[in-house]
Amino acid sequence: MVCRGAIIFFVALVLIRISGRRSFGMGTPLGNIIALLLGSILSRAATGVSPMMPIVVTCTVLVVLHRSMASVMVHNERISRLVEGSRILLYEKGAFIERNMVRALVCKDDIIQAVRQLLHTEVMDDVDTVHMERNGKISVVTKTAKSDTADR
Numbered sequence: 001m002v003c004r005g006a007i008i009f010f011v012a013l014v015l016i017r018i019s020g021r022r023s024f025g026m027g028t029p030l031g032n033i034i035a036l037l038l039g040s041i042l043s044r045a046a047t048g049v050s051p052m053m054p055i056v057v058t059c060t061v062l063v064v065l066h067r068s069m070a071s072v073m074v075h076n077e078r079i080s081r082l083v084e085g086s087r088i089l090l091y092e093k094g095a096f097i098e099r100n101m102v103r104a105l106v107c108k109d110d111i112i113q114a115v116r117q118l119l120h121t122e123v124m125d126d127v128d129t130v131h132m133e134r135n136g137k138i139s140v141v142t143k144t145a146k147s148d149t150a151d152r
Helices: 002-019 021-025 029-047 052-075 077-084 098-104 108-119 143-151
Strands: 088-092 127-132 138-142
Touching: 002 029, 002 052, 029 052, 029 077, 052 077, 088 098, 108 127, 108 138
Parallel strands: none
Antiparallel strands: 088 127, 127 138
16 A cells, blocks of 8 residues: 555656646636545545556546646636636725625625735725635735726
């Protein structure tokens, strides 16, 4: 089992390198799917539950499929939105957008927490917009940042 585990470690390393940084760095739905599938399938080979070669071939096919899908998404915005969704506007012009908050499954406290973490304040006066990004993280744009961008 130790030998199988060591082999699977290197197989996983190669597969992750083939899959690309996008798979594991962004926390997107597509990246989460590949991480879950690779982990569960490779564990079968490491523990000896399944033969190693079919597992390696299956994982290679999944990684190539993932990379192909990512490539299509880079070139086709419609497919990208279908697979990974779009950002959701949660706060704008001093008002929380309740309809979008329900859609994103967040409450005011979640948004204020993000403001606290990112801006180190609970005061919403300097906040221009708040979005739920495609990867599920909340991002905050300040009025200062927006005016700096407009000046360029």
